[in-house]
Amino acid sequence: MLEPRCFDEMTLADGAIRPVYGKIASWLAATPAGLLAARRAQAELLFRRIGITFAVYGEGEMDGAERLIPFDIIPRMMLRSEWTLLEAGLEQRVKALNLFLADIYGAQEILKAGRIPAGLVARNAEFRPEMVGWRVPHDIYVHIAGIDVVRTGEDDFYVLEDNLRTPSGVSYMLENREVMIRVAPDLFAEHRVAPIENYPDALLAALRSLAPPAAGGEPTIVVLTPGRFNSAYYEHSFLADKLGVELVEGGDLLVDDDVVYMRTTEGAKRVDVIYRRIDDGFLDPRAFNRESIIGVAGLMGAYQAGNVTVSNAVGTGIADDKAIYTYVPEFIEFYLGETAVLNNVPTWRCREPGALRYVQEHLADLVVKEVNGSGGYGMLVGPHASKAEREVFAAKLARDPDNFIAQPTLALSTTPTFFDAGIAPRHVDLRPFVLTGANGIRVVPGGLTRVALKEKSLVVNSSQGGGTKDTWIVEDSIFDESPAPQSQNQSQSTS
Amino acid sequence: MLSRTADNLYWLARYVERADFLARIIKAAQRLATLPASYSGTGTEWESALESSGAAQGFRATRGTPEEASVVDYLTFAPDNPSSICNCIKFARANGRAVRTALTAEMWEAINGAWIELGRFEAGNNGCSRYDREALSHFFEFVQKTSLDYDGSVDRTMLRNDAYWFSRVGLYIERADNTARILDVKYHVLLPQNETVGGSLDYFQWTAILRAVSSLTAYHWVYRESVKPWLIADLLILKKEMPRSLIACYGNIVHFLDAIGDAYGRAGASQRQAHEVMARLANATTDEIFKTGLHEFITAFVEDNDRLGQTINGQYLLH
Numbered sequence: 001m002l003e004p005r006c007f008d009e010m011t012l013a014d015g016a017i018r019p020v021y022g023k024i025a026s027w028l029a030a031t032p033a034g035l036l037a038a039r040r041a042q043a044e045l046l047f048r049r050i051g052i053t054f055a056v057y058g059e060g061e062m063d064g065a066e067r068l069i070p071f072d073i074i075p076r077m078m079l080r081s082e083w084t085l086l087e088a089g090l091e092q093r094v095k096a097l098n099l100f101l102a103d104i105y106g107a108q109e110i111l112k113a114g115r116i117p118a119g120l121v122a123r124n125a126e127f128r129p130e131m132v133g134w135r136v137p138h139d140i141y142v143h144i145a146g147i148d149v150v151r152t153g154e155d156d157f158y159v160l161e162d163n164l165r166t167p168s169g170v171s172y173m174l175e176n177r178e179v180m181i182r183v184a185p186d187l188f189a190e191h192r193v194a195p196i197e198n199y200p201d202a203l204l205a206a207l208r209s210l211a212p213p214a215a216g217g218e219p220t221i222v223v224l225t226p227g228r229f230n231s232a233y234y235e236h237s238f239l240a241d242k243l244g245v246e247l248v249e250g251g252d253l254l255v256d257d258d259v260v261y262m263r264t265t266e267g268a269k270r271v272d273v274i275y276r277r278i279d280d281g282f283l284d285p286r287a288f289n290r291e292s293i294i295g296v297a298g299l300m301g302a303y304q305a306g307n308v309t310v311s312n313a314v315g316t317g318i319a320d321d322k323a324i325y326t327y328v329p330e331f332i333e334f335y336l337g338e339t340a341v342l343n344n345v346p347t348w349r350c351r352e353p354g355a356l357r358y359v360q361e362h363l364a365d366l367v368v369k370e371v372n373g374s375g376g377y378g379m380l381v382g383p384h385a386s387k388a389e390r391e392v393f394a395a396k397l398a399r400d401p402d403n404f405i406a407q408p409t410l411a412l413s414t415t416p417t418f419f420d421a422g423i424a425p426r427h428v429d430l431r432p433f434v435l436t437g438a439n440g441i442r443v444v445p446g447g448l449t450r451v452a453l454k455e456k457s458l459v460v461n462s463s464q465g466g467g468t469k470d471t472w473i474v475e476d477s478i479f480d481e482s483p484a485p486q487s488q489n490q491s492q493s494t495s
Numbered sequence: 496m497l498s499r500t501a502d503n504l505y506w507l508a509r510y511v512e513r514a515d516f517l518a519r520i521i522k523a524a525q526r527l528a529t530l531p532a533s534y535s536g537t538g539t540e541w542e543s544a545l546e547s548s549g550a551a552q553g554f555r556a557t558r559g560t561p562e563e564a565s566v567v568d569y570l571t572f573a574p575d576n577p578s579s580i581c582n583c584i585k586f587a588r589a590n591g592r593a594v595r596t597a598l599t600a601e602m603w604e605a606i607n608g609a610w611i612e613l614g615r616f617e618a619g620n621n622g623c624s625r626y627d628r629e630a631l632s633h634f635f636e637f638v639q640k641t642s643l644d645y646d647g648s649v650d651r652t653m654l655r656n657d658a659y660w661f662s663r664v665g666l667y668i669e670r671a672d673n674t675a676r677i678l679d680v681k682y683h684v685l686l687p688q689n690e691t692v693g694g695s696l697d698y699f700q701w702t703a704i705l706r707a708v709s710s711l712t713a714y715h716w717v718y719r720e721s722v723k724p725w726l727i728a729d730l731l732i733l734k735k736e737m738p739r740s741l742i743a744c745y746g747n748i749v750h751f752l753d754a755i756g757d758a759y760g761r762a763g764a765s766q767r768q769a770h771e772v773m774a775r776l777a778n779a780t781t782d783e784i785f786k787t788g789l790h791e792f793i794t795a796f797v798e799d800n801d802r803l804g805q806t807i808n809g810q811y812l813l814h
Contacts, residue, residue: 048611049604228593237595247596252497263498265657265811266759 006411007153008425009077020077020474021416027187028074028416028423036418039183040073046179047071052171052234069172070467072417073183076428076449080194083445083473086149086157086432089342091441092332094145094434097162097319099335101141105131105315115334116327117351124324126317128280130287134304137210138438141313144203144275145434146170149342149447151413158345158410160429162328164312164320166277169468170433171235173448174199174242176470194445194473199433200242202444206437207243207273210309215272221245222262224253224276226294236277243275250278255298258305273309274299280314322371322405323349345410350401359406360397363390366406367458368397381458383409412458415469417451427452429460430471446471496597501661502812503594507606508649508665510587514580515642516673516707517570518635520544523707525628528563530699540703541566546680547707550578564626571634572620580638584613587645597658601648609641657758660751664807667751671744671800674731677707679793701727708739728789729781741796742776748803749773755811765806772799 005013010021017025028036047068103109104121105128111118121127146167148160177196181188204221211219225236227249240247252262253271261268276283282292287300302308318324326347329340348355348366359366363382370378380393397404414425432447449469450460460466524544541561545551550569553576558565573579588610591598598606616634623630646666653659681704701722705711710730717734718726734740749769756762784792 049608050600228589233592234595237592241596246497246500247594248497249499252499265496265498265501265661265755 006425006427007151007156007413009151009413009415009428011416011425020079023187023190024074024077024416027184033420033422036073037420040071040418043071043073043179043183044068046182047175050175052175052238070453070465071176071179072451072453072467072469073180074416074418074423074469075180075187075472076415076430076451076469077472077474078446080445080473080475083194085341087443087445089157089159089340090147090149090432090434090443092336092338092341093147093159093162093328094142094436094441096328096331096335097145097164098140098142098436100331101313101316101319102135102139103335104318105134105141110331110334113334115330116324120323120351121318124318124321126280126315126321128315128318130300130304131313131315136313137212137306137309140210140436140438141316142319143206143210143311143313143436145436146431146447147434149430149432150345150410151428151430152411153413157342159328159342160345161322161325162320163431164316165279166312167431167433168232168235168277169431169448169450170199171238172468173431173433173446173471175238176448176468180470191472191474192478194475196444196446199444200239202435202442203239203275204243204245205439206435206442207275207309207311209437209439210311211272212306212309214307219272220262220270221273221275222248222253222271224248224250224274224278224296226250226278226282230277232277239275245275250292250294250296253296253299255296255302258298258302258307260296260299260302260308271308273311275311280317283310283314322369323351323402326405345407348406350397350404350406355406356397356401359404360394363394365409367409368393368404368406371403371405381409384456384458409458415449415451417453417467417469424455426455427458427460428469445473496657498812500594500597501657502808503590504597504658504662505665505807505812507587507590507594508662509669510583510590511606511642511645512666512669513578513673514583514587514638516670517548517578517580517583518638519707519709520547520677521567521570521631522635523703525563525567525631526706527699527703543680544570547677548578549676550576553577567626567631571631572617580634581613581617584609584638584641599648599652601652602645605641605644605648609637609644612637612641657755660755660758661811663751664748664755667744667747668800668804668807670739671741671748672797674708674739674741674744675793675797675800677704678728678731679790679797682789682793698722704731710737710739713737725781725785728784732784732792733776733779733781742773745769745773745776752807763810765803765810768799768803768806772796772803 009018010025011017052068100110110116111121142164144167146163146169148163149157150160151157173196207221208219211221221243222245223236223240223243225233225247227233230236237247246252246262248262254261254263254268256268260271260274262271278294281289283295284297284299285292285295286297288295299308299310300314303310303314326344326349329344332338332340348359350356350359359368363380366382368380368382380389382390385393412427412429415428416423417426428449428451430447430449432443435442449471451467451469452458452460453465453467521544524540527540541563542551544566545554545561548570554561554566554569557575558569569576569579571580574582576582588606591603591606595603616637619630649659649662653662681700701724702711704727705714705722708731714722714727714730717730717736720726730737730740732741735742735746737743752766752769753762756766
């Protein structure tokens with residue numbers, strides 16, 4: 001079967017190299033495959049030594065289950081002008097999502113206006129009734145967002161999904177950069193890439209800005225992890241380290257009289273802001289899942305007493321649901337009175353009878369996703385599925401149409417990716433990280449590029465064998481080539 | 496700092512030290528085992544190795560008679576021995592991984608690098624059906640180098656704050672325990688010449704003890720005479736210059752516990768107990784120790800050291 005040609009970010013259909021990849025193309029042409037392989041091996045060794053690993057759910061826990069996420073040494077390139085557009089769209093989107101959350105847990109104007117079906121909220125498993133009628137600090141719910149963006153053409157960007165609970169991957173974004181600087185120093189220097197290393201500082205500033213007033217000038221911030229067997233444990237420890245704050249587990253915290261403390265060698269110490277990497281349901285066995293052994297009993301009480309800030313706020317999951325996703329452009333219009341800068345992928349809501357019929361008739365052409373699925377699980381990629389797989393999925397869909405959405409199989413852009421057999425185009429997406437504090441919105445330029453390493457695969461999730469790349473945002477002007485400035489050496493004159 | 500972090504650092508240090516000690520014990524026993532029967536005295540070096548490493552009970556319950564190959568396997572690679580060298584390194588790394596943020600990059604690389612390397616040794620061991628002395632000697636080199644790497648990285652890169660002090664307290668509590676254990680197992684060969692107990696006293700037994708605590712050369716520097724058993728006891732218990740002696744370990748334990756107490760603005764039961772043990776060691780003489788009984792002295796010390804470990808646990812690590 002002939003696949004329609006996808007947009008390749010380096011090479012156009014006529015063979016021309018897009019200018020932003022000019023230096024990359026020459027670098028690839030000039031570097032023998034053996035040397036690229038050696039650089040990749042060097043990069044892998046660095047990752048292994050730093051211990052950047054992730055665990056795959058369902059495999060053994062103690063040994064051997066720590067894997068490296070494959071890293072591709074060919075950076076993914078983007079012009080500053082393209083990024084500026086993305087950045088504006090991301091800020092707008094996150095602003096609207098925060099307004100939506102404040103509304104949904106507050107006055108519910110959007111429901112009263114009939115702009116979204118009430119049942120979509122009230123019957124949503126991620127809706128937290130505990131949060132209704134209670135205002136979070138500065139009315140900001142989502143402090144850290146990971147918005148997945150895909151590209152299909154020169155000017156065509158789409159938001160694929162919003163991750164508003166505990167989005168992960170930022171440590172890979174930061175470490176990928178450090179490794180690239182080490183394995184391709186010349187290439188990096190030539191490009192004057194926009195720096196991302198200030199992400200931890202920006203995150204810290206955002207978290208500090210959200211501390212309860214009682215914390216005073218020096219709030220105590222902690223990162224709350226489910227523990228070292230969690231697949232993203234490396235990232236949790238990485239962030240705590242870069243932020244210069246304690247990495248705590250549920251057992252390290254206790255709540256007394258609605259105040260959260262951590263257990264230290266000097267006794268109990270008050271905690272003001274908790275950057276939690278634990279899902280809502282496990283945060284507090286008293287309020288949510290009683291079986292949770294990774295949470296902190298009484299945390300919700302302290303939170304609602306205003307004595308501690310939980311980041312992201314409890315209940316943000318309602319806004320990154322795949323059914324809610326389809327309404328985000330309407331949120332932007334409703335709350336901001338603006339048109340969305342970044343489009344959604346066209347989506348059929350299977351809850352709507354007409355859409356359901358269309359999806360059922362075109363199952364072989366569509367990607368069907370479970371509303372609450374994540375990590376690439378619970379989805380059907382129609383064109384790549386067998387007839388039997390489609391039939392199983394069709395039955396699930398018929399049983400519970402509300403639980404599904406469908407999208408066309410997007411011709412995701414490809415970027416050159418290095419393999420032992422040579423360089424080949426592979427599909428990519430991009431997860432930029434958007435920070436929101438009382439001090440405003442920040443997006444560090446770029447994000448985590450995820451690449452589907454299997455040929456023709458569209459699934460980029462690391463839990464499904466995807467890899468990552470460093471993402472380079474470069475100034476448009478760098479290609480109006482001026483000779484490199486003279487290096488400013490120390491003068492050698494002797495007196 | 497978090498109590499859990501202090502706990503992990505403390506145990507990380509202990510496991511690294513223990514792995515190193517096990518490697519030395521086995522090497523010393525191997526040397527004894529290669530001697531002609533008429534030199535090696537009792538011929539029970541593998542039982543001694545098990546006793547000194549605290550693994551005798553576990554071994555007896557799951558293995559048969561102690562023989563070189565089975566004992567060495569039990570102490571090195573056996574997954575079912577919680578204190579095998581492999582498990583010590585794995586536990587050390589698991590503790591380190593749990594507190595990544597409290598380790599410097601160098602400490603993490605030392606312990607994580609060792610864990611990765613360990614995987615290769617394990618694979619090699621699993622693929623080998625016979626008792627391979629050469630492979631083992633590489634393995635022991637690796638283990639000893641791991642402790643040097645780790646210890647050096649702690650010394651050279653850690654901030655001198657409570658994290659460092661807890662790590663050091665762990666190291667010295669473990670080391671004191673190890674030295675005391677080997678004295679306890681071998682006390683009968685260390686008695687003064689006229690008090691023979693349990694059979695032939697043997698030069699090679701004595702030097703094996705010194706080797707196990709890497710002090711053979713140190714002995715000569717300190718005493719400038721041939722190896723005498725009572726001087727070995729003196730060296731390993733009362734010589735401050737000897738880094739593995741009980742008194743040197745307690746000098747450090749007192750020092751680091753006091754640093755913690757000062758920084759926190761209050762001392763407690765662990766500082767008090769450490770000072771008591773230290774005072775007892777400082778006032779002791781070899782003559783007195785032999786008069787009241789070497790065995791009794793060591794047994795009491797091991798108990799005190801254990802008790803101090805529990806007190807530190809209660810005061811700082813389990814909040």
